[in-house]
Amino acid sequence: MSVSTTCPRKPTYAGEVAVFRNPLRRSTFLADIAVRDKHGHLGWEPLAQDDPRARAAIAKQAKKNTGDTEMPNxxxxxxxxxxxxxxxxxxxxxxxxxxxxxxxxxxxxxxxxxxxxxxxxxxxxx
Missing domain, CATH: 1.10.8 (Helicase, Ruva Protein; domain 3)
Incomplete structure (x- = not known):
């Protein structure tokens, strides 16, 4: 069984950045960007961790969480x-x-x- 490392929800518009927990390592976040393929269908493409859009979106998501992204003491x-x-x-x-x-x-x-x-x-x- 393979595990998808793309956003589990459907994109709503091109350029949308989605942040979600890494299914292989739940303590980290991943970011995808919605893009249109050659047929005009929306899909997710992964953003590199050093991409400024990914960094900003992940930082924003981390602020929303109440510290649950880190291992509890x-x-x-x-x-x-x-x-x-x-x-x-x-x-x-x-x-x-x-x-x-x-x-x-x-x-x-x-x-x-x-x-x-x-x-x-x-x-x-x-």
């Missing part, structure tokens, strides 16, 4: 694990448990590989 990881432990206790009280799919999403969140918003979106998509 040990205290944060421990706090997230404690929050999950408490959630598991609450689930057991109601005779419920987390499934394998949510287990992977929560572990990625604990390790800082996905933001809280991304984790919620993945859980709701399942």
């Amino acid at each position: 040990l205290k944060t990881v421990e706090g997230r694990r404690e929050a999950l432990r408490q959630a598991d206790v609450s689930l057991r009280i109601e005779d419920l448990e987390r499934d394998q799919a949510s287990e992977a999403v929560f572990e990625a969140w604990v390790q800082g590989q996905v933001s809280e918003q991304e984790a919620i979106a993945q859980l709701l998509a399942d």
Whole structure:
């Protein structure tokens, strides 16, 4: 199975710059630019990391995030694990448990590989 390293959404106009998480390394961002092919169809082309448009778009995206692009420190990881432990206790009280799919999403969140918003979106998509 191959992993696409182009923007997962469709471009809306030529020249649009899209920033998205690198699917192979979730702690980094990639940038693509929308271009028209010889048939007039819009598609994504990767921008080099040193391209000023990519650098500006990635910097803007990084400012939007709340620090989730960096690996969390040990205290944060421990706090997230404690929050999950408490959630598991609450689930057991109601005779419920987390499934394998949510287990992977929560572990990625604990390790800082996905933001809280991304984790919620993945859980709701399942």
